[in-house]
Amino acid sequence: MTEPDLTRLKDVPPPRDAAKRAALAAAMAAFDDAKKSGSETQGNDAPVRPRDALSRTEGKKPMRLLHTNRALAASVAALMIGAPTAFLVYKHNLAQPAGTFGKVSGNVTGGGLDVVDALPPTPARPSVAEAVDENRGKVAALPQSHFMLPAPAKPATIARQEAKKAERVANFAMSASAPPLAKPKDARAVANGVMMQAPAEHGMAEMLPPPVDQEFRDKFDSKDINPVKQVAQEPVSTFSIDVDTASYAFARRAISSGRLPPKDSVRVEEFINYFPYNYPQPESADIPFKPTITVAPSPWNAHNRLVHVAVQGYALQSAQRPRANLVFLVDVSGSMASEDKLPLVKNALRMLVDELKPEDTVALVTYASGSGVALEPTKISDKGKIIAAIDALGAGGSTAGAQGIQDAYRLAEENFDKGAVNRVILSTDGDFNVGVTDQSELKGVIERKRDKGIFLSILGVGQGNYNDALMQALAQNGNGAAAYVDNLNEARKVLVEEASSTLFPIARDVKIQVEWNPARVSEYRLIGYETRALKREDFNNDKVDAGDVGSGHRVTAIYEITPVGEKKLVDDLRYGKRAAETRIAPESGPADGELGFVKLRYKLPKEDESKLISSPIGDAQAVEKLSATTDDVRFSIAVAAFGQLLKGAPYIGKYSYDDVIALAKGAKGEDPFGYRAELVNLARLARTARP
Incomplete structure (x- = not known):
């Protein structure tokens, strides 16, 4: 043997x-x-x-x-x-x-x-x-x-x-x-x-x-890749923004171990939004977003163009950020014993505590076969007591996650602070197998608490039993982000470098809608955001929940469009309106020169009525060559191609990992933490990774 x-x-x-x-x-x-x-x-x-x-x-x-x-x-x-x-x-x-x-x-x-x-x-x-x-x-x-x-x-x-x-x-x-x-x-x-x-x-x-092969026990939502749509038939695209990054971190862990991630685990928008970009900054928190639009040739289809929509959020200064009233909800079931789970969570929470201010408050709730309060709400000024409670955590038992969520929310409600950000941070490796396990029931609980001002964020760890589908659903309904932490560097990124983005929202229910001009564009497809699609009528409905954006967050959306006159993937209907009949006549005004029109709707953290930002997409934002764009634009396009390759998207032709590597290497720019260099290395590893 x-x-x-x-x-x-x-x-x-x-x-x-x-x-x-x-x-x-x-x-x-x-x-x-x-x-x-x-x-x-x-x-x-x-x-x-x-x-x-x-x-x-x-x-x-x-x-x-x-x-x-x-x-x-x-x-x-x-x-x-x-x-x-x-x-x-x-x-x-x-x-x-x-x-x-x-x-x-x-x-x-x-x-x-x-x-x-x-x-x-x-x-x-x-x-x-x-x-x-x-x-x-x-x-x-x-x-x-x-x-x-x-x-x-x-x-x-x-x-x-x-x-x-x-x-x-x-x-x-x-x-x-x-x-x-x-x-x-x-x-x-x-x-x-x-x-x-x-x-x-x-x-x-x-x-x-x-x-049992552990890698196949992780759970992911299965969503069809966004299709190519005809502008003549469906000219409007609407979606909720997404600032989650869990998909990229999970894929990195898989590729680093020599295998490709499951296709259902790949959400291309989370790959793109994982990286920091130096987009133009908004001037004040009153108008917290500044959109920047770039139109460039598609590197994988010479007939098409990419419309790159970059939205930068306002970064709160230290004096502007509210107090934090946090409840750490930690899974301490038996499966959390390995080094990449509970010990990693404990290190991550210690990092976060170091980033908080003395007037911020932290409580600690644990769950395994049951749940309990390991630390009553405690000011960060008493940091020694908080660190001691975190250090004392140990693993054992089954996973009564739903009971833990209820206890964490109860503690948050009892100590609710109107002048603070009230948030539960759930750290877990997987599924809930004791107590309330129905996903719709859990979502209902979290939605009701969200409406009371208590938000939920996810810090996922481990592999083999990770229920990504449930974690995504809970975070989306809890007005929080879902991060996946596979090592200490990622914990530092999420809870130290991006602590303000993770904890302090600058806007709620952020939605984007793009209307395409059929006189200039015959087809389009949105790259990623499959799990964030909204109906057209949802855009103006303030009752419809959408994504939240934290301090300093940036969001990138990329559309691939087919200009009128270029080769199309979808034929015109024989008995429908002909494309020529749908075009706007030149005398209609300046709209004829637009490719489309972008609208962004959001609510400020303490308001219930949304506000609107809009911008046209025109020739003034177009460049003839991809090389004429910024490093940030080119690198984000390389990341989009990488995610599509892992996802198995059928729309990028013969574009390969080698092409991704070449484009990303030429657009690394300033890379102080090595994130962009890491992407290049992952693309190299993906070439030979097993399915």
């Missing part, structure tokens, strides 16, 4: 002591039975060899096979549930000459498991109970790292399941009526859980289930 084979067993949790005893007893009894049977012809110390069973007379063959397979079944069972020495002894004795038994020495895992004199080399065998106790004690004496078996994700539930399997395996191995087992192909089959191929009625078909 190779090192990788045994490493795969690291996620198998130890079962109950009773199950261990049953499996070890089965193993040792099987050894004794096999040895006694072998003594009829080979002596008491003769090892059991499968080849010996096949070389005897026809009458002895079934009995030999039975004893051999019973020993093999029990040994593998003992190995898989936490008794590696039993397997080593059996494996060693198969290979040793007659008359030897006991001494085993060998490096089994990368941790260096060396088992010497696991069983004494004496002819007289101890009783089964004595052998079990002896081996269990020696196994327990070895360092835990040697076995590579970390604490289980959900010990109570999994232990019960594994105990039942162990007892069933032990009963099967000791049963005189058990049928012969199929011969194992190799050691790798043992680790993959497919070695045993016995009839299902004996329970062996499910004895060693194959390990």
